[in-house]
Amino acid sequence: MLTGLHAMRRSQLALGFATGLAFGFILHRSRVADYGVLIGQLLLRDFTVLKVMISAVITGMLGVHALVSLGFARLHPKPGSLGGTVIGSLIFGAGFALLGYCPGTVAAAAASGRLDALLGGLPGIVAGAGLFAWAYPGLRRGVLRRGWFGELTIPGMLGAGRWAVVVPAALLLTAFLVLLEISGL
Amino acid sequence: MSLQTGWHLSPYAAGAGIGILGWLAFLLSDRFIACSSSYARTAGMIERIIRRAALEKREYYREFPPRIDWEWMLVAGVFIGAFLSSVLAGGPDLSAVPPAWAGWFGGSVPLRIAASFAGGLLVGFGARWAGGCTSGHGISGTLQLAVSSWIAVILFFGAGILVAAALSALAPSAGV
Numbered sequence: 001m002l003t004g005l006h007a008m009r010r011s012q013l014a015l016g017f018a019t020g021l022a023f024g025f026i027l028h029r030s031r032v033a034d035y036g037v038l039i040g041q042l043l044l045r046d047f048t049v050l051k052v053m054i055s056a057v058i059t060g061m062l063g064v065h066a067l068v069s070l071g072f073a074r075l076h077p078k079p080g081s082l083g084g085t086v087i088g089s090l091i092f093g094a095g096f097a098l099l100g101y102c103p104g105t106v107a108a109a110a111a112s113g114r115l116d117a118l119l120g121g122l123p124g125i126v127a128g129a130g131l132f133a134w135a136y137p138g139l140r141r142g143v144l145r146r147g148w149f150g151e152l153t154i155p156g157m158l159g160a161g162r163w164a165v166v167v168p169a170a171l172l173l174t175a176f177l178v179l180l181e182i183s184g185l
Numbered sequence: 186m187s188l189q190t191g192w193h194l195s196p197y198a199a200g201a202g203i204g205i206l207g208w209l210a211f212l213l214s215d216r217f218i219a220c221s222s223s224y225a226r227t228a229g230m231i232e233r234i235i236r237r238a239a240l241e242k243r244e245y246y247r248e249f250p251p252r253i254d255w256e257w258m259l260v261a262g263v264f265i266g267a268f269l270s271s272v273l274a275g276g277p278d279l280s281a282v283p284p285a286w287a288g289w290f291g292g293s294v295p296l297r298i299a300a301s302f303a304g305g306l307l308v309g310f311g312a313r314w315a316g317g318c319t320s321g322h323g324i325s326g327t328l329q330l331a332v333s334s335w336i337a338v339i340l341f342f343g344a345g346i347l348v349a350a351a352l353s354a355l356a357p358s359a360g361v
Binding site: 002006029043060077084099100 | 255263280306347
């Protein structure tokens with residue numbers, strides 16, 4: 001692993017910015033930062049968002065697990081709990097449909113002139129995150145602990161090797177994309 | 186208008202590009218692409234300006250200190266990258282009410298801004314409750330095969346599909 005580079009704070013800030021530049025460019029060019037495209041996905045009429053996400057997951061999964069197998073990277077699976085992951089995701093999903101952007105695409109939409117993203121969505125997300133910070137001490141001792149399963153991964157849960165899950169997962173996700181194309185979606 | 190044909194990227198090329206950015210983030214930075222914690226840090230920075238003493242008591246900001254980090258720079262980069270993309274496509278063209286929304290609820294700017302703010306509140310609150318958003322859980326977590334992220338992305342879209350269907354049913358006009 002490039003631990004020397006990882007510890008260089010200013011270079012890392014520059015790398016974060018460069019990654020974001022490319023990410024923002026792609027989000028805008030692929031139209032996923034367009035309200036109509038995201039709502040079209042949630043109404044199951046336009047599958048652009050899922051196509052982008054699934055091809056990112058397939059590409060990313062193969063490469064990142066190869067880097068891990070070669071000793072060039074380590075995974076950082078997010079910990080979870082039923083009380084945290086399930087309830088939080090349902091709240092997020094409801095807001096996602098009302099806003100029509102997510103925390104990444106709202107920045108891209110705001111920068112490309114969408115004033116609802118700039119004046120409504122961005123301050124709303126900051127306020128919502130701040131509200132969570134305010135509520136956090138109580139939640140942390142209560143609901144966020146319920147059904148704690150931690151940094152569990154699917155290979156860990158199945159007791160299988162990483163490639164025994166990565167290869168079938170990549171094939172299944174590719175089959176899903178092929179199916180979308182065949183059905184004309 | 187920035188809608189001339191030819192400026193779009195195919196969803197598969199876009200996805201492959203995001204996947205490769207994911208490799209670089211793991212290799213060069215020991216990080217993964219994610220966005221929502223930057224909003225919590227920003228909320229902390231704002232609260233620090235308003236009332237410094239209260240902030241120091243906030244347990245959450247000990248876990249996510251309100252300072253600029255890799256991920257915060259990534260969100261800043263998303264803003265600039267999307268701006269450059271829209272300039273190269275002949276924009277940015279300003280608009281406040283997306284056509285699909287206007288088809289449902291009409292062209293009122295205050296109504297759309299208020300709905301966006303309310304949706305944003307839920308998105309920000311829910312993302313921090315779930316520990317990630319469509320990027321951190323939806324792409325970076327699922328590619329790591331994290332159980333939390335697969336649950337999250339299924340429920341993000343599950344709840345989103347239900348609420349979008351409800352909005353469509355409640356809308357005064359037929360819309361999209």
